[in-house]
Amino acid sequence: MQQPNRRLILFSGALAFILSNAYSIAQDTEHGWRWKMLSFAGVSLAIALHFYSLFVVAAWMQRRYPGLPLTRRRLERTFLYGIPTIALLIAGTDTLQQFLEGRPVVNPFTPMALFGFFIQGLAIGIFIIALSEAVYQYRQLQQMEREKQELQRLNWMAQYDSLKQQVNPHFLFNSLNSLSSLIAVDPQKAEKFVEEMSEVYRYLLQSSRDELTLVGAEIGFLRSYLHLLKTRFGDALRVVVEVPQEFHRYRIPPLTLQLLIENAVKHNAVSSGHPLQLHISVVEGLRLRVSNNLQPKTQTMPSEKVGLANIMAKYRLLGQPEVIVRADDKHFIVLLPLIQPVAL
Numbered sequence: 001m002q003q004p005n006r007r008l009i010l011f012s013g014a015l016a017f018i019l020s021n022a023y024s025i026a027q028d029t030e031h032g033w034r035w036k037m038l039s040f041a042g043v044s045l046a047i048a049l050h051f052y053s054l055f056v057v058a059a060w061m062q063r064r065y066p067g068l069p070l071t072r073r074r075l076e077r078t079f080l081y082g083i084p085t086i087a088l089l090i091a092g093t094d095t096l097q098q099f100l101e102g103r104p105v106v107n108p109f110t111p112m113a114l115f116g117f118f119i120q121g122l123a124i125g126i127f128i129i130a131l132s133e134a135v136y137q138y139r140q141l142q143q144m145e146r147e148k149q150e151l152q153r154l155n156w157m158a159q160y161d162s163l164k165q166q167v168n169p170h171f172l173f174n175s176l177n178s179l180s181s182l183i184a185v186d187p188q189k190a191e192k193f194v195e196e197m198s199e200v201y202r203y204l205l206q207s208s209r210d211e212l213t214l215v216g217a218e219i220g221f222l223r224s225y226l227h228l229l230k231t232r233f234g235d236a237l238r239v240v241v242e243v244p245q246e247f248h249r250y251r252i253p254p255l256t257l258q259l260l261i262e263n264a265v266k267h268n269a270v271s272s273g274h275p276l277q278l279h280i281s282v283v284e285g286l287r288l289r290v291s292n293n294l295q296p297k298t299q300t301m302p303s304e305k306v307g308l309a310n311i312m313a314k315y316r317l318l319g320q321p322e323v324i325v326r327a328d329d330k331h332f333i334v335l336l337p338l339i340q341p342v343a344l
Helices: 006-026 033-064 068-100 111-167 169-185 187-207 215-236 256-267 306-317
Strands: 237-242 276-283 287-293 324-327 331-337
Touching (some): 033 068, 033 111, 068 111, 169 215, 256 306, 256 331, 306 331
Antiparallel strands (some): 276 287, 287 331, 324 331
């Protein structure tokens, strides 16, 4: 659907006022056509200036107080600055018209005159500001709808990418191979492995319906996911989670921690001689800090960086602070903003 053009609407309104003024001037039988043309040009320019000045004030306030939550403040400031401005312009227009008609110029700054100009400015201002705000609100709602659709699309992409990576033959082969070895050696561990594997897939399917999940739920899922990884890598993979209980009711996009750990395992060498160490904690500024030591593989699979890009895009579309990524020769660090907690 094509969006209404604010400039076109204001131009149409100004044109209507100008045509009304032209009709009024045309009815004048006391002056010649030259005077009529001069009067029409002067008054029309003044009317256009009225509309343009309010348009500028409204646009300025929309930039200074953007978004639907600031509507009341934006309108208050627009009326506060716009109405006196247009009242003064009307006073100037009235004085100009008196001069062009050859009438005695009346002092426009008397209390009664100023009150009249204020009432006229208020009437015109309400009309113009209402039109401008209606178009602005419409565009804001359209933008919110586009961002909502984009967020839903990214959610589905993230779920699809995660499921595709987890259910791909390579992952499934490694999991089943680990399970097969456990069945022969330790049936009890094999049973535990199956339980944790079912928890992983259950969470993957359930989280596809939500834009956010509790940090506590994500950590619980992470323990099941790490159980599968540690069955394969053993002590070569070391993950320390130090997130106090009071932060478990905060929220993050689902599968965020899993994607970061998966990326670390994918792009770094993991061996008993050089274990991959990951650490998850809470730092100042209400952020989750996810870090790992850097020991890049000599041969790595091509990376499209879809996982990290999706995480960053989700935070942006949710209106949250940006995800911070830091890297040096020894560590790779991601700082995730914690989203407002859920009341217990």
